[in-house]
Amino acid sequence: MGQTQDIESDQGYGIQLKFTDLEDGKYSVTMVYNSIMVNQPMAGLDYDSETATSEPTGSAKAIASVLNNELYFTLSKNGEVSNISGFEAMLDSMAVSMGITDDAQASMFKSQMSSQYNAQSIVDQLKRTLIIFPDKELNKGDTWSEDQSVTVPFAMNIQTTYELADYDDETVTLNIASDIFTEGDEANMGGATMTPDLSGVQSGTITIDRNTGLILKGGMEQLVSGILNMTSPQEMEIPLEISGKTEVVGSIE
Incomplete structure (x- = not known):
């Protein structure tokens, strides 16, 4: 008989969207993460940018580095998202925050993190919030x-x-x-x-x-x-x- 394993994951993101130009029925949007909370007991990860009283350690450093990075995309009036950019700079800042200087290791690290922080994840996130x-x-x-x-x-x-x-x-x-x-x-x-x-x-x-x-x-x-x-x-x-x-x-x- 197999064993039951409960995995708890609690995540919260504070996001600011700034709508600028409107051209041909499309908005230019700047998106910034201004707060992040991740609690994953099994992974030993517990970080909340709004309540933290000390510098993050371990993998929390990479998560904290996402704060204040800007992402850019175009949003049409019918909810289509396109022209997403800014992820490469975000992944670079995550690698730097972890002290990774070797190019091969940095490339591997960014490849792993890009499974969560990528253009498609933004599209999926906006699909859940745009009506x-x-x-x-x-x-x-x-x-x-x-x-x-x-x-x-x-x-x-x-x-x-x-x-x-x-x-x-x-x-x-x-x-x-x-x-x-x-x-x-x-x-x-x-x-x-x-x-x-x-x-x-x-x-x-x-x-x-x-x-x-x-x-x-x-x-x-x-x-x-x-x-x-x-x-x-x-x-x-x-x-x-x-x-x-x-x-x-x-x-x-």
């Missing part, structure tokens, strides 16, 4: 649907239904319900090749600023379960259950 409304007038109780594909932690399809729960002159409140399915793509995790067969649901409520469309607050709960089918270095089926909560708090300056 694309239908091009028609909506009333209370109206619903619409959207399909999204994300790559983290696995290649998954998220089929979401939005319901207009309430609105006033300043805000809009939406109820959200999603079905989640992995898309059958192989993944490499720690040198093992496996194909996830997972499905689940997520639900929650968000409040949006009516003037800008940006999220002011929101809460989501997610439960995904199934099997990881390992094919290398050995064949094995690994039961997996992922539960999570997401909270978003935003402000407009």
Whole structure:
């Protein structure tokens, strides 16, 4: 009989988005991480930039170096993200913070970190926070649907239904319900090749600023379960259950 292993991971990111030029229906956006919190007991990692009273140590140094680095991208009115840049400079600062001076070691380190900090991760993150409304007038109780594909932690399809729960002159409140399915793509995790067969649901409520469309607050709960089918270095089926909560708090300056 196999053993059950619980892995706890708590992460929080404070992000500032600055919208500058609007040209041909597209915004130029500058994104900055202004706070980071990561708590992973199994990895011995516990860092919170807002409460830290001393300089970070170990792998926390790389995470802390992400603060105040600028990323740039273009955002269209229908939520398409393109022209993402700034990650190479961010990865360079992470390598420097870890004291890595050898070119080969720095290249290997940046390759490892780029699995988390990359252009696709930004696209996936924004997909979860940008709400694309239908091009028609909506009333209370109206619903619409959207399909999204994300790559983290696995290649998954998220089929979401939005319901207009309430609105006033300043805000809009939406109820959200999603079905989640992995898309059958192989993944490499720690040198093992496996194909996830997972499905689940997520639900929650968000409040949006009516003037800008940006999220002011929101809460989501997610439960995904199934099997990881390992094919290398050995064949094995690994039961997996992922539960999570997401909270978003935003402000407009």
